[in-house]
Amino acid sequence: xxxxxxxxxxxxxxxxxxxxxxxxxxxxxxxxxxxxxxxxxxxxxxxxxxxxxxxxxxxxxxxxxxxxxxxxxxxxxxxxxxxxxxxxxxxxxxxxxxxxxxxxxxxxxxxxxxxxxxxxxxxxxxxxxxxxxxxxxxxxxxxxxxxxxxxxxxxxxxxxxxxxxxxxxxxxxxxxxxxxxxxxxxxxxxxxxxxxxxxxxxxxxxxxxxxxxxxxxxxxxxxxxxxxxxxxxxxxxxxxxxxxxxxxxxxxxxxxxxxxxxxxxxxxxxxxxxxxxxxxxxxxxxxxxxxxxxxxxxxxxxxxxxxxxxxxxx
Amino acid sequence: xxxxxxxxxxxxxxxxxxxxxxxxxxxxxxxxxxxxxxxxxxxxxxxxxxxxxxxxxxxxxxxxxxxxxxxxxxxxxxxxxxxxxxxxxxxxxxxxxxxxxxxxxxxxxxxxxxxxxxxxxxxxxxxxxxxxxxxxxxxxxxxxxxxxxxxxxxxxxxxxxxxxxxxxxxxxxxxxxxxxxxxxxxxxxxxxxxxxxxxxxxxxxxxxxxxxxxxxxxxxxxxxxxxxxxxxxxxxxxxxxxxxxxxxxxxxxxxxxxxxxxxxxxxxxxxxxxxxxxxxxxxxxxxxxxxxxxxxxxxxxxxxxxxxxxxxxxxxxxxxxxxxxxxxxxxxxxxxxxxxxxxxxxxxxxxxxxxxxxxxxxxxxxxxxxxxxxxxxxxxxxxxxxxxxxxxxxxxxxxxxxxxxxxxxxxxxxxxxxxxxxxxxxxxxxxxxxxxxxxxxxxxxxxxxxxxxx
Numbered sequence: 060x061x062x063x064x065x066x067x068x069x070x071x072x073x074x075x076x077x078x079x080x081x082x083x084x085x086x087x088x089x090x091x092x093x094x095x096x097x098x099x100x101x102x103x104x105x106x107x108x109x110x111x112x113x114x115x116x117x118x119x120x121x122x123x124x125x126x127x128x129x130x131x132x133x134x135x136x137x138x139x140x141x142x143x144x145x146x147x148x149x150x151x152x153x154x155x156x157x158x159x160x161x162x163x164x165x166x167x168x169x170x171x172x173x174x175x176x177x178x179x180x181x182x183x184x185x186x187x188x189x190x191x192x193x194x195x196x197x198x199x200x201x202x203x204x205x206x207x208x209x210x211x212x213x214x215x216x217x218x219x220x221x222x223x224x225x226x227x228x229x230x231x232x233x234x235x236x237x238x239x240x241x242x243x244x245x246x247x248x249x250x251x252x253x254x255x256x257x258x259x260x261x262x263x264x265x266x267x268x269x270x271x272x273x274x275x276x277x278x279x280x281x282x283x284x285x286x287x288x289x290x291x292x293x294x295x296x297x298x299x300x301x302x303x304x305x306x307x308x309x310x311x312x313x314x315x316x317x318x319x320x321x322x323x324x325x326x327x328x329x330x331x332x333x334x335x336x337x338x339x340x341x342x343x344x345x346x347x348x349x350x351x352x353x354x355x356x357x358x359x360x361x362x363x364x365x366x367x368x369x370x371x372x373x
Numbered sequence: 374x375x376x377x378x379x380x381x382x383x384x385x386x387x388x389x390x391x392x393x394x395x396x397x398x399x400x401x402x403x404x405x406x407x408x409x410x411x412x413x414x415x416x417x418x419x420x421x422x423x424x425x426x427x428x429x430x431x432x433x434x435x436x437x438x439x440x441x442x443x444x445x446x447x448x449x450x451x452x453x454x455x456x457x458x459x460x461x462x463x464x465x466x467x468x469x470x471x472x473x474x475x476x477x478x479x480x481x482x483x484x485x486x487x488x489x490x491x492x493x494x495x496x497x498x499x500x501x502x503x504x505x506x507x508x509x510x511x512x513x514x515x516x517x518x519x520x521x522x523x524x525x526x527x528x529x530x531x532x533x534x535x536x537x538x539x540x541x542x543x544x545x546x547x548x549x550x551x552x553x554x555x556x557x558x559x560x561x562x563x564x565x566x567x568x569x570x571x572x573x574x575x576x577x578x579x580x581x582x583x584x585x586x587x588x589x590x591x592x593x594x595x596x597x598x599x600x601x602x603x604x605x606x607x608x609x610x611x612x613x614x615x616x617x618x619x620x621x622x623x624x625x626x627x628x629x630x631x632x633x634x635x636x637x638x639x640x641x642x643x644x645x646x647x648x649x650x651x652x653x654x655x656x657x658x659x660x661x662x663x664x665x666x667x668x669x670x671x672x673x674x675x676x677x678x679x680x681x682x683x684x685x686x687x688x689x690x691x692x693x694x695x696x697x698x699x700x701x702x703x704x705x706x707x708x709x710x711x712x713x714x715x716x717x718x719x720x721x722x723x724x725x726x727x728x729x730x731x732x733x734x735x736x737x738x739x740x741x742x743x744x745x746x747x748x749x750x751x752x753x754x755x756x757x758x759x760x761x762x763x764x765x766x767x768x769x770x771x772x773x774x775x776x777x778x779x780x781x782x783x784x785x786x787x788x789x790x791x792x793x794x795x796x797x798x799x800x801x802x803x804x805x806x807x808x809x810x811x812x813x814x815x816x817x818x819x820x821x822x823x824x825x826x827x
Contacts, residue, residue, distance in 0.1 A: 061706055061708075063707065063708060063709055063710055063720070063721065063722060063723065063743075064708050064709045064720065064743045064744065065709075065720045065721070065722055066709075066720055066745060066805075066808075067720075067805060067807050067808035067811065068715075068716060068717050068718055068719065068720075068792065068794050068807055069715060069716040069717070069794030069797050069798050069807060070709065070711055070715045070716075070718065070720065070736075070738070070742075070743075070745070071396065071397075071548065071715040071716060071794075071798060072745060072746065072797075072798060072800075072803065073394070073798055073799050073801075075799070075801045076746070076801050076802075076803070077749055077752055077801050077802055079801070080752075080754065080801055133749065135752075172750070173750060174749075174750050174752055175750045175751045175752040175753050175802075176750070267755075309752050309753045309754045309755070310752060310753045314753065314755040314758045314766060314768070314769075315755075315758060315766075316759075358769075362766060362769075362785075363758075363764040363765075363766070364764065365637065365763055365764050365765055365785075365786030365789040366391070366624065366634065366637075366762065366763040366764050366765075366789060367624065367634055367635055367636045367637040367638075367639070367763075367789065368636070368637050368786060368789070369634070
């Protein structure tokens with residue numbers, strides 16, 4: 060007999076791998092990508108492709124330079140690239156999209172050790188860096204569905220921008236907002252596509268629904284408290300994209316269920332405070348990144364009591 | 374951050390077992406009736422086949438031995454005598470390395486093929502509880518579910534412990550293994566008379582026979598023998614549990630059947646419970662009738678490298694390669710041979726080691742099944758945290774182990790880990806979490822003890 064493998068038990072694995080999880084996230088993002096092409100034209104696809112390509116290339120090169128094993132096969136860089144693109148206006152110059160991806164991957168993710176080690180969401184941190192570096196390009200909103208009319212892109216304001224400015228322009232009807240016919244980042248507008256992706260992720264047990272429910276629920280309750288229309292608040296800005304796809308990022312959200320509750324509520328409170336009292340119209344990115352930083356403390360606070368120790372420690 | 378009230382609040386109500394994993398069942402051998410293996414040419418009887426003190430050989434090379442004769446014993450309380458499983462001649466006393474790595478003495482007996490029974494094999498005369506406990510010890514019985522805890526110790530709870538419930542463990546939650554299931558199907562009446570014997574000894578009036586819901590025929594058989602005519606006072610109840618690994622783990626099973634939680638560092642008897650494996654119970658009743666000690670064991674032989682998976686009853690001490698040859702041999706060169714189930718079993722360095730009392734399966738895997746994925750970095754998905762039945766955070770413990778933080782590991786409850794394997798099973802990054810748990814426990818045990826405070 061040839062030599063046998065000897066290893067610690069268990070000798071059986073579930074078969075779910077990092078790659079299959081990331082593939083599920085990509086599948087869940089697909090409806091929003093399709094919606095973005097319909098709403099904003101083929102340029103949405105181009106921005107996403109450039110962003111993804113830059114993320115994967117940055118991941119490959121940085122691992123190579125750091126003499127670490129190649130990790131592009133886990134597809135996490137693809138997810139980061141897609142999420143960053145979804146957080147950009149469709150008119151963004153392509154080089155800015157590529158730069159954002161490279162910053163997200165190299166500075167936010169690989170500098171801290173790669174997958175699972177980053178303490179803030181790479182795509183969101185990348186977006187924030189772009190926001191402060193290129194404020195004009197990052198807030199140039201295009202009216203949806205104008206790409207088919209053959210006219211040059213028509214600029215518009217986002218619903219939150221409208222509200223923040225005091226309502227000079229007309230708000231889009233709620234149904235239009237639900238289907239994404241409003242100004243905004245290319246992947247954030249179509250609520251129905253994002254919800255579809257969220258349901259898929261929950262059904263596939265990739266994400267736990269606690270964070271999205273607590274996040275959106277808190278935001279809705281606070282809207283009521285502030286005298287705002289909760290539906291408008293939920294359907295505008297990046298709330299759904301953030302709650303479903305960004306706040307649930309494994310590396311930067313709590314491990315325990317109670318931790319997820321605290322995290323989701325915290326994101327909701329911060330988002331509504333920024334929207335209501337801040338000088339920025341939108342606060343999803345900053346809220347999630349701020350809560351990301353608190354995750355180690357939330358994890359420690361909500362660590363479960365091991366089996367059989369409830370009585371022993373009294 | 375160490376606020377206990379807060380932490381208790383955050384650890385959801387604990388009336389039913391936490392976590393677990395949906396492991397594949399793979400009970401391919403459920404319908405294969407046990408085949409009895411004839412005595413092999415030689416058996417290797419290890420002197421450590423239980424938790425506790427090892428036995429010393431009480432025979433010398435050249436001694437003739439017969440089936441059922443004591444070949445190893447000790448005066449230690451937590452131990453069990455070891456018997457010859459074949460008749461023949463003692464060839465040698467050697468040292469072997471058990472799958473767990475520890476070395477032990479072993480008596481090698483060359484079989485004469487006659488299977489003569491030793492004159493000491495007589496039905497025990499039992500008039501008192503002390504007689505019963507002595508008989509259980511003399512039978513050599515250890516926990517046959519896999520742990521190998523000496524049965525007479527379990528059935529001799531401290532005087533101040535008030536035992537009110539006997540739980541008979543027929544969960545058999547490990548994939549592949551059907552040894553206990555075959556015991557139910559083939560020897561259900563032994564189980565029932567064993568249950569009554571132990572129940573009377575312990576003076577309990579509540580017996581729960583626990584079985585997973587993936588064994589409907591077993592549930593039918595047990596329900597029919599525990600019905601009113603055999604159990605007039607309705608003291609024996611069948612508890613059907615969802616088949617979710619590790620349902621049969623002692624502490625999990627106690628919680629699932631009675632709602633009681635065994636505190637860390639305490640025994641089931643501290644919450645009024647004795648748990649016994651279902652095959653152990655049936656063996657005891659046969660021993661009462663015949664006096665034949667534990668010399669054979671039913672094993673499930675299965676896995677992708679096994680030609681024809683089946684259940685076999687073999688003499689204890691039979692080399693594993695002989696068991697596999699008897700069962701039909703290898704389909705292809707095995708790449709991993711496991712003693713026990715795939716979740717908690719031990720991988721062996723070769724197949725020459727002997728069958729031990731507490732073995733219930735031998736699995737042989739082909740290359741595809743044997744090779745585990747290379748570990749990737751943890752992605753903090755939290756699947757291990759949700760799978761842990763002991764409510765630990767395996768990924769955090771792994772990090773604490775890397776930092777060699779003994780105090781942190783103790784606080785994180787590393788010693789509570791029972792190595793069931795759920796965390797590593799569900800880990801998408803293929804991290805060797807159970808290995809980290811074992812290393813963590815060793816680190817805590819070997820750490821220099823701090824001065825006790827006031």
